[in-house]
Amino acid sequence: MSVYTHLSDDEFFAFCGLYGVKFKKAIPITQGIKNSNWFIQTDTDEGDDFSYVFTLFEERVPADIIKMATVMHALKDKLPIAAPLIKLTAKGENIGEDCVMRYENKAILLVPKLAGKHPAATTEAMCYSMGEALAILHNTLQTLQPAEEYGVPLYDWARVKARETAFMPSDEAGLMNDIWAAYERLPSDLPKGLCHLDMFTDNTLWDLSVPRLTGLLDFTEVSVEHYVMDIAITINDFCTTWGNATDGERVDFDESKMRAFMQGYESVRPLTGDETAALPVMLAYSATIFWLLRLNVIHYNREQGRTGDDIMVKNPDLMKRLASLHWAKVA
Numbered sequence: 001m002s003v004y005t006h007l008s009d010d011e012f013f014a015f016c017g018l019y020g021v022k023f024k025k026a027i028p029i030t031q032g033i034k035n036s037n038w039f040i041q042t043d044t045d046e047g048d049d050f051s052y053v054f055t056l057f058e059e060r061v062p063a064d065i066i067k068m069a070t071v072m073h074a075l076k077d078k079l080p081i082a083a084p085l086i087k088l089t090a091k092g093e094n095i096g097e098d099c100v101m102r103y104e105n106k107a108i109l110l111v112p113k114l115a116g117k118h119p120a121a122t123t124e125a126m127c128y129s130m131g132e133a134l135a136i137l138h139n140t141l142q143t144l145q146p147a148e149e150y151g152v153p154l155y156d157w158a159r160v161k162a163r164e165t166a167f168m169p170s171d172e173a174g175l176m177n178d179i180w181a182a183y184e185r186l187p188s189d190l191p192k193g194l195c196h197l198d199m200f201t202d203n204t205l206w207d208l209s210v211p212r213l214t215g216l217l218d219f220t221e222v223s224v225e226h227y228v229m230d231i232a233i234t235i236n237d238f239c240t241t242w243g244n245a246t247d248g249e250r251v252d253f254d255e256s257k258m259r260a261f262m263q264g265y266e267s268v269r270p271l272t273g274d275e276t277a278a279l280p281v282m283l284a285y286s287a288t289i290f291w292l293l294r295l296n297v298i299h300y301n302r303e304q305g306r307t308g309d310d311i312m313v314k315n316p317d318l319m320k321r322l323a324s325l326h327w328a329k330v331a
Helices: 009-017 062-075 124-143 157-165 170-184 227-238 255-266 273-303 316-330
Strands: 023-029 036-042 052-056 101-103 106-112 192-195 204-207 212-216 223-226 240-242 251-253
Touching: 009 023, 009 036, 009 052, 009 101, 009 106, 062 106, 062 124, 124 192, 124 212, 124 227, 124 255, 157 170, 157 273, 170 273, 170 316, 192 227, 223 227, 223 273, 227 240, 227 255, 227 273, 251 316, 273 316
Parallel strands: none
Antiparallel strands: 023 036, 036 052, 052 106, 101 106, 192 223, 204 212, 240 251
């Protein structure tokens, strides 16, 4: 959610007015790595309060964001989702289209602010709640059929892998290729449907005093994928304590938190035997995908000359270490 495209106050005022929102101020959000985001203050907000989040999607085409808005409205009655605002001129014929603005052929959404904070750390109780929520998401989105019409295409990670492994040290390339080969040997008929595919802690909000889940964010990557892949992606962040430069960038994975997550998930949607057997490989493979994602962001930032303090890049080595940790339990 770094800021790549810059808008004037007059442009914010005009866009917000399409939804009946009285714009006062836009505050850039510098977390995240893909889109341009701002908090929007209205004339009734005071101090540092804000009422809405304004997102300009830098990579996804408007047709993809229309699908995303439709997905979010399908979930809003079952989960804490900030469904995008609908334009005042909407005719009610296409809820996704009625949510999307355009700026130089880039899609824009305006969503209400949700209560809560991103957690700095997770507990077993939070992991249980997150597992339960992800299963509800998977079950609820089965109502959108055919699923392929509501999900965006999966990214061509094989192409990125080929580019990156050509320049990696041989041990790193070997790790990535071994995990990739194990993934390709998994059963092809594992259950699948619409998945979030980016449910990290920073895409969730919590009332930390309880704790209670108060918000699910960033549905940009919703695609048709194996459910166990979405499970593995979410486990990898919720059940891992990430290090930093001061502690050797240690990666600690908590098996107890993973068990709590799976108990929550299976209280809503029990896994099949094949899914249970595939999960250890999926944990390693999903970490590999996010290792590649972060390398890909670095590649395109360098290629497009994106620099500055408002450009955030997450450390790919942390995902490499997590992939290695999981792979050691499989190999």
